[in-house]
Amino acid sequence: MTDIESTPTETQRDLDVDDVGGIADDVIENVERVIVGHPDAIEHILTALFARGHVLLEDVPGVGKTMLSRAIAASFDCSFKRVQFTPDLLPSDVTGANVYNQKTQTFEFRSGPIFANVVLGDEINRAPPKTQSALLEAMEEGQVTIDGETHSVPDPFAVIATQNTVERDRTYDLPMAELDRFMKKLELGYPTAGDESEMLENVVGTHPIEAVEPVASLADLEDIRAVTADVTVEEPVRTYVTRLARFTRNHAELGASPRASVLLLRAAQGRAVLNGRDYVVPDDVQTEATVVLPHRIRSGAAERTAADLVADALENVPVE
Template identity: 70%
Template sequence: MATMTDTDTSQGRQTEPALREANRVVTQVIENVEEVIVGHHAEIEHVLTAMLGRGHVLLEDVPGVGKTMLARAIAASFEGTFKRVQFTPDLLPTDVTGVNVYNQQSETFEFQPGPIFGNVVLGDEINRAPPKTQSALLEAMEEGQVTVDGTTRAVPKPFTVIATQNTVEQNRTYDLPMAELDRFTKKIHLGYPDQVEEAEMLGRVVGRHPIEDLASVTTLEEFQRARDTVADFDVEQPLRDYATRLARYTREHAQLGVSPRGSLALLRASQGRALLDGRDYVVPDDLQTEAPSVLAHRVRPDSAEQTGRDVVRAALDSVPVE
């Protein structure tokens, strides 16, 4: 892995109270989620850093490992509204975005919002729906708004899509187009828990599930302020150049490399990682920690023997920090 250097810490610093408050909020949310989710501390952090970076997360895994519970627990921890979309082959775009319904009494059309209007929106088994329905998420994910019948409406803030992808029944699913994959800040896997973690999980849920009693530990406004604080974190020019060089390496060593949107997602996720470490500035280690989950799904390798993660790892090993 490339040699790490620290950055100048004398410029662009947040006020200490704002930094401490944002760190407190995010730390408490992570600890609260771990009351429900056992053995996935790193993955919980990855979801939170994506959310702090105003991004979205794709969870790809086998059924039954806690993907839905993870999304519910995060939303419950900061009083966010949780909405769920069960993607099926017959789902229509308006089932996601909402639809105008004619009111006979008032003789006017009234908008009935769809589940996209939530703070945390779970797109369950997103690859079961055809691309036309999947695309109903794209405007909201990229621009924070939804357009129905020519009228544009903003989605709530904060807004995060956490989508799950079925990896077992490939013959009954649709591939996600690269334009859609590119809109997800991260693609992560939960995986099976080990023996000790699974036994602990069973002990927690064999009776009353802890999600039913999970209380919020912060408010929606406090979580949004934490995101706003992170957005002001300093990312100096050498780090922006480093992110660009990593992206260029993938473009030169793969059939399809990381887009500029991917480079931006890497910097924003790294700002969230800095907050977890109690810093209001980004260092190379933040980019190197975030790069595999942020960049790998945006890369299409030259050969079947290689994965996107392999290309990203090679980039981290080859591209120096200057």
Template identity: 90%
Template structure:
């Protein structure tokens, strides 16, 4: 296990692209001690964290969505909280509330579980839209407003939410305004036979998640986000992203929003630093587009899914 050193609060912590690549490799290796396979999904979550994005994991129960989220948070020594979304969950159960202190005869704010660096919203679609909306302000603005008073959530901040895809009759659809705030939507899928056998070997006795130790610091993640934000995006790349977005708008009932274009660029910047580059290349865009764009697109026809429409866009739009 790699030794890590903390950075004192208020001290500027600087990294370069090579440092980021080394840290990312350590985190990938650490998470794979817990999650066998799914390397692509782990990379996608890391690039989302690097690009200041949130992730929606959609799959059947039992494929490791919760363990994956927790392992990544603990690898960066982040504060981690889990919210189990249920039909009777209230917005204040997520954000917190002002509570009357009889001794002091004053109201004091008690933080909800949203006040963590990484928040896992488990089975988010089990709760009604009113409760789901408790996440929106924090996801977009990094704050929550309670009784007219604004409270900043920790920085860095990221939401990793899971969706139950089996019991559709007992769940609520996520509003488009909420879906659009998730940088990526991922599906893990079942492991291969060899991966499942390896997983069973690892979890006999003590589960590996119980022994996960940090291999990076919270200051490292903050510095990585700064490096990612500085990755060069040349004009041809920006034009390419714009043309992909416009293709979806011209060929679908609902196309990708301007926010989608921005988050696609941020995800591509995260992909670039993951591979030790200070600039975005078309391959970064083409790797990220299939998980950034489809959940924002409504094709308007049963003949072509939103994922197929995005794939068609990548095929049809040349890189100039």
């Protein structure tokens, strides 16, 4: 009998928790060449990417939502597509469609811009709900079904969407089913005087977004996601997340969904990795809860916002 040397079929992971911090620092430095004064937002988007989540950026026009999204996507050497949402945009403009080929006399699938590692949905609330719903299956299940045939989107996959908050009469509200699929909802706000002055200095001449080069590979992002998924979440932390979610359900018209609890834990895992740990602590949950929970909650009281309710939950729910 001849012995045949077996070759491992699984690819060994090249990164560990200690490596992720260095890559994250490189990405943050890269992005800050384009966007000044928003370190917290950059970290929140990174932790969402690490934790297999999607991000919604909501704010007034002109504060850098699109540039921030582009800069983070450009920092990873992965496929990137942008969808400019408009009132006349069709679902097939996002997902793609089966097109008849007269030469072969068969229908061929032509993929839409959703088939990319990072998809930027610019001003997503300008499109009607029917078009927005084209994202739902891909965001939750990593696939698109067209004419009964299922097509997988690339892995890793993430949606970063921006939303206009000013022209309410010319936009559509995002349905709760879509909002609930976004791990985080962020607001940038206006820069400080010093940050705005630095930004103006940076954009004189060529815009810095044109010079952004990747500082991490697609394989790095895949490894980081695998590292993040392996971060330990002990039972007391899981119980704490459950109690936070139940507090919102008991004190609001619509509280945080079970999906919100799952995404909060994943976001906390991303935060732990960013901080160089392979285990989650309550501080990770508390940091992420303020951007993971509010957009899923309807308080039912005009004088009490969803953010107020989450702040009450963080203050009143004990860590045991």
